[in-house]
Amino acid sequence: MTIQPQENPGVRLQGVNKGYRIGNEQVTIFDDLDLTIPEGDFVAVMGPSGSGKSTLLNMIGGIDRPDSGQITCGFSKLNTMSEGAMGRWRASNVGYVFQFYNLMPMLSAAQNVELPLLLTKLNARQRKERVETVLKLVGLGNRAKHLPSELSGGQMQRVGIARALAVDPKILLCDEPTGDLDRKSADEILEMLRVLNKEFGKTIVMVTHDDSACRFAKRTLRLDKGKFVESAPITAQAA
Amino acid sequence: MNTFKLIRLNMARKRIRSVLLVLSIAIAFFIYALLASFEHGFKGADSTSERLVVSAKAGAAQLLPISSLDRIAQLPEVATVTYRSNFRATFNDPKNFMGANAVDPSSYAAYFEGQYNFGEGQIAALETQRDGLLVGAAIAAREGWKVGDRIVLNSPFERKLDGTRNWQFQIAGIFEGTGPAIDTNFVIMRYDYFNLGRQNNQDTVANFGILPASGVSADQVIAAVDARFANSAHETQTRTENDFMKAFVEQFADVTTIVQLVVGAAFVTILMIVANTMFFAIRERTLEIGVLKVLGFSGGYIMRAVLAETLWIFAIGVTLGMGAAYGAGIVLSGPLSTIVPSLTLTPSIIVNATLLALVFSLLTGGLPAINAMRIPTTAALKGA
Ligand SMILES: Nc1ncnc2c1ncn2[C@@H]1O[C@H](COP(=O)(O)OP(=O)(O)OP(=O)(O)O)[C@@H](O)[C@H]1O
Ligand SMILES: [Mg+2]
Numbered sequence: 280m281t282i283q284p285q286e287n288p289g290v291r292l293q294g295v296n297k298g299y300r301i302g303n304e305q306v307t308i309f310d311d312l313d314l315t316i317p318e319g320d321f322v323a324v325m326g327p328s329g330s331g332k333s334t335l336l337n338m339i340g341g342i343d344r345p346d347s348g349q350i351t352c353g354f355s356k357l358n359t360m361s362e363g364a365m366g367r368w369r370a371s372n373v374g375y376v377f378q379f380y381n382l383m384p385m386l387s388a389a390q391n392v393e394l395p396l397l398l399t400k401l402n403a404r405q406r407k408e409r410v411e412t413v414l415k416l417v418g419l420g421n422r423a424k425h426l427p428s429e430l431s432g433g434q435m436q437r438v439g440i441a442r443a444l445a446v447d448p449k450i451l452l453c454d455e456p457t458g459d460l461d462r463k464s465a466d467e468i469l470e471m472l473r474v475l476n477k478e479f480g481k482t483i484v485m486v487t488h489d490d491s492a493c494r495f496a497k498r499t500l501r502l503d504k505g506k507f508v509e510s511a512p513i514t515a516q517a518a
Numbered sequence: 519m520n521t522f523k524l525i526r527l528n529m530a531r532k533r534i535r536s537v538l539l540v541l542s543i544a545i546a547f548f549i550y551a552l553l554a555s556f557e558h559g560f561k562g563a564d565s566t567s568e569r570l571v572v573s574a575k576a577g578a579a580q581l582l583p584i585s586s587l588d589r590i591a592q593l594p595e596v597a598t599v600t601y602r603s604n605f606r607a608t609f610n611d612p613k614n615f616m617g618a619n620a621v622d623p624s625s626y627a628a629y630f631e632g633q634y635n636f637g638e639g640q641i642a643a644l645e646t647q648r649d650g651l652l653v654g655a656a657i658a659a660r661e662g663w664k665v666g667d668r669i670v671l672n673s674p675f676e677r678k679l680d681g682t683r684n685w686q687f688q689i690a691g692i693f694e695g696t697g698p699a700i701d702t703n704f705v706i707m708r709y710d711y712f713n714l715g716r717q718n719n720q721d722t723v724a725n726f727g728i729l730p731a732s733g734v735s736a737d738q739v740i741a742a743v744d745a746r747f748a749n750s751a752h753e754t755q756t757r758t759e760n761d762f763m764k765a766f767v768e769q770f771a772d773v774t775t776i777v778q779l780v781v782g783a784a785f786v787t788i789l790m791i792v793a794n795t796m797f798f799a800i801r802e803r804t805l806e807i808g809v810l811k812v813l814g815f816s817g818g819y820i821m822r823a824v825l826a827e828t829l830w831i832f833a834i835g836v837t838l839g840m841g842a843a844y845g846a847g848i849v850l851s852g853p854l855s856t857i858v859p860s861l862t863l864t865p866s867i868i869v870n871a872t873l874l875a876l877v878f879s880l881l882t883g884g885l886p887a888i889n890a891m892r893i894p895t896t897a898a899l900k901g902a
Contacts (some may be wrong), residue, residue, distance in 0.1 A: 342812060342895045363816055370814025379810045385527045390519050395813045397521065406519075439852075442813075 288351060290339055290450065293350035299336060306448040307335045308334055309505050312348070321476040326502030332486040333454055335502070339484060340373045340452045341365040350485040353449065370398045374443025374481075380435040382427040382442075382516070389414065389423040392441045399446060406483040413441040417471060421476060433464030439469060451475065453485040457492060469495040521819075525827050528562070536831065538793055543835025544842065546788040547871055551569055551843030552778045554867045560629050569629065570690030571725040573761040575753035578766055580754055581722035584713075590726055595742040598729040600625035602711060603722070607671040607685070607705065609661065616657055618671065620712035629727045634698055638810070642690030648711045651692030656704030671705070679719045685715070699861045726755070738790045785874075793882040796828055800886035808891050815892035824890050827877075828837025828883025836875040840868065 292314040297442065297479055306493055308331040315340075316322055319449055324332050337343035341357050350357040355368055382391045384396040389410050396406045414420050417437040435454060438506060456464035472496045475481045493499040502510040529536045533564045545826055553752065572590065574580035581603075600622055607618035619626075623644045627636055644650040653663055663669065667689045687707065695702045713720055730739045739757040747754045757765070764774075766837075807820055840863065847861035 337896055340812070342899075349768075366811065366814045367815050375812045381805065382805060383809075385523075385531045386519075393519050394524075397519070397524075398814050403520075474766070477614075 288315075288353070288466075289318040289320065289350075290314070291351045292338070292345075293349040293351075294340070295345040295350065296310060297338070297343075297345050299332070307505060309345070312374050312505065313347070314500075314507065314508075315508070316482060316484060318353075319480050321473070321495070321497040322485065323496035323499040324486045325488070325490075325493065325499060325501060326483060330502045331505065336454055336484060336486055338454050339450070340375060341369050348359075370395065370447055372448050372450060374448040374451045375452040376436070376443050376451065376456045377441050377459070378458040379429070380432075380439045380459075382435055382438055384427055387424050388419060388427055388430065388438045388441075391438055392445050393428070395445050398463055409445060410441075413444045415437075416444065417441045431464070432460050433467060434463070435469050436460060437471070440475075441467070449482055451481050451483045453483065455486055455488060455492075457487065457489060458478070465489065465492070519821060521826075525823055525830060528803075528823075528827060529748070529831065535795065539792055539831050540835045540838065542788050542791055543832055543875075544637040544839035546784045547839030547875070548842045548846070549782045549839075550874070551785050551840050551863055551867055551871055552846055553781055554801060554859045554870070555843070555847055557774060557868065558636045558864055559861055560838065567632065567759065568730055568736060569711075569759040570736060570743075570756055571759055572678045572728060572743055572754045572756045573724070573762065575744075575755045578725070578755075578762070581719055581724060582726065582754065584721045584723055586747065586752060586754070587723075587726065589746055590728065590743060593733045593742050593746060595731055595739045596728050597731040598628050598727075599627060600629040600725040601717075602626065602725065602727070603709065603779075604724050605673055605676045607673050609669070609671055611633040612672075614676070616654075618673070619704060619706050619728065620709040622709055623706075623853065624833065626727075628704070629729060633700060634702070635694045635696055637691060640693060643690040644708060647690050648708060649687050650708065651687035652691045652693055652706040653689055654704050655692055655694040656702040657705065658689075662770075663689055663692070665691060667700055668828045671756050676712075679696050679717050684811070684837075685712075695886040702743040725762075726801055727759075748818065785878075789878055792828075792831075792878070793885070797823075797886050800824055800890055803890075804893065804898050807893065808895050808901075811895040812899060821887040821891035824887035825880070825883045828879040828887075836871055840871055 290310055295309050295314075296307075297309040297312075300306070312397040314335075323350075324335065326332050334343060338345055339352065341352075341360065345358060348358070352368075352372065353373070357365060357368075373412055382388075383394065386394065392413055393406050396409060398408075401409065411420070411423070414423055415448065417440050417510075419434060419437050419441065420433060422438075423428060427438070430438065433509075436459075440451075451472070456472070457468050460468065469492055472483055472485065474495070476483050479511045483496075485492070487493070531707055540845055570744045572582070572586075574582050584601065587599065590596055603620040605618050605620075606615050608615045623641045627634075632786060644652055651669070657663070669687055669689065671685045671687065672683050673685065675681070676685075678685065693706075694701065709723075715830075728739060728743070736758055743756040744754055807900075810820055811817070826838060844863050851861045
């Protein structure tokens with residue numbers, strides 16, 4: 280995979296080390312990990328439980344830090360940023376999608392989507408328009424006023440995706456986005472991610488345990504014992 | 519939507535819990551405000567006047583001879599001296615009592631200048647009318663008395679020469695306090711009328727009142743007066759009026775201590791309940807705090823939101839509590855007027871309550887707020 284120097288470099292991890300000290304024992308999760316995810320890529324990350332998939336996603340999103348090594352997203356060097364700077368960077372550059380949706384229970388679908396927009400310069404009217412646009416995009420234009428408790432799992436995940444899309448970030452990080460859904464809802468969500476990647480140019484990193492989810496991604500990385508075993512890109516993307 | 523609405527929605531999530539929190543805070547501040555205004559009314563306003571009170575060294579309940587008057591008046595440190603006897607009088611009903619002061623009208627008026635409004639000619643009227651009586655506005659309103667009315671007051675302790683306890687008066691004036699917290703639940707009569715009429719303790723007074731000569735400090739007057747009577751048969755203790763009132767009240771019960779204990783216990787209890795509740799309320803939201811951080815909200819923002827929520831809960835609680843205390847003060851001031859002259863929420867009580875609420879909300883919200891700010895995002899996402 281070659282990248283033109285003037286292009287946006289996408290996501291890049293170089294010599295990343297990460298481990299935890301539990302008692303006297305040092306547990307290594309990543310040892311000198313290198314990874315490049317070019318802009319516009321859609322990567323599925325698979326691997327056994329505890330292999331570090333969530334940790335990887337969190338480091339790319341600037342939620343977790345490597346012990347050493349470099350992480351760059353676009354032109355931002357995450358490992359040199361302060362906590363606050365990383366938060367501000369994340370607010371406008373990264374959309375996060377969680378396995379269990381993590382919607383605010385007291386907020387309606389629209390309010391949940393509006394939440395990240397409170398950190399932007401948009402005024403109330405502009406925020407409202409943006410919320411309507413993204414809710415429509417995920418097919419929930421008619422559920423704006425519903426509370427999460429009044430939505431199905433698939434619908435909640437659509438709200439989760441709408442919230443991630445609200446600030447129009449370049450990168451979407453999804454941690455088992457279909458892990459809590461039945462096959463049909465899962466496929467709808469995955470198809471939506473595929474469209475977001477293909478039509479809207481979002482760079483997507485998606486952790487999944489679901490082999491068939493990989494069909495929606497451009498390529499799959501298998502994480503095992505702190506190393507990647509890259510599968511060949513699956514050419515037959517689901518229609 | 520905005521941050522403020524977010525905070526409000528958070529509070530509305532566990533409605534019963536929020537309501538109980540607000541109510542417990544309201545009750546604490548209700549007790550505080552009511553007892554503070556009770557204490558305040560009981561002690562009288564802390565006056566900044568220069569008034570000094572001379573009473574017997576053996577105790578404020580002991581009497582002093584009127585003959586000490588001239589010796590006090592001769593001291594160069596003294597500008598004005600007045601004297602009074604006081605007793606409890608009742609009207610019609612033995613439970614309907616009021617303070618009764620037997621005084622020298624003109625020096626008394628000079629001594630209390632600025633504290634009571636003796637309207638046009640009241641003092642002069644009292645001076646020309648031996649059985650005249652000046653009535654505090656609070657009593658006049660309660661009893662419906664008017665100037666010129668003839669009334670009979672009873673005294674359980676002051677028997678007249680003729681053996682009865684009935685003292686006849688004609689009302690010569692109705693005076694008011696210069697502020698709402700000033701007690702007017704008493705009457706003023708002439709000392710000579712009272713003194714010549716009474717069977718016991720003739721030619722004694724309860725205490726003398728002094729205004730210092732200009733340029734003389736209270737301490738100098740206190741030293742001069744007490745030195746003048748040192749080693750005499752009637753040694754004195756001279757104090758500022760505030761000190762005197764405090765000592766007077768504390769003879770019966772240490773009201774201040776009781777109030778502080780009750781209020782303190784209520785506050786500590788409430789503080790613990792609120793702190794505990796806030797702590798767990800915020801901990802329940804650990805995952806949500808993690809999500810907010812993922813969305814890019816800063817630790818500072820989250821801390822402020824948590825603090826704002828506690829502040830808001832306290833603000834509502836204090837407002838309700840103080841409002842209830844204000845209402846209770848109005849309702850109770852009638853029935854309690856013979857015990858405590860006024861139950862007004864003074865500005866200082868309101869300011870104190872506001873400051874207390876501020877401090878308490880910072881104390882109770884502070885720990886959860888700091889926890890919320892500091893918890894690492896990854897840990898929060900695991901709901902730790
Ligand atoms: N705070 C922590 N302290 C110690 N070890 C941790 C901590 N967080 C994660 N780990 C360890 O890091 C490893 C990777 O965790 P991670 O959550 O990234 O796994 P995962 O691949 O996402 O697993 P799963 O598929 O179950 O979600 C695990 O072995 C875990 O025990
Ligand atoms: Mg995981």
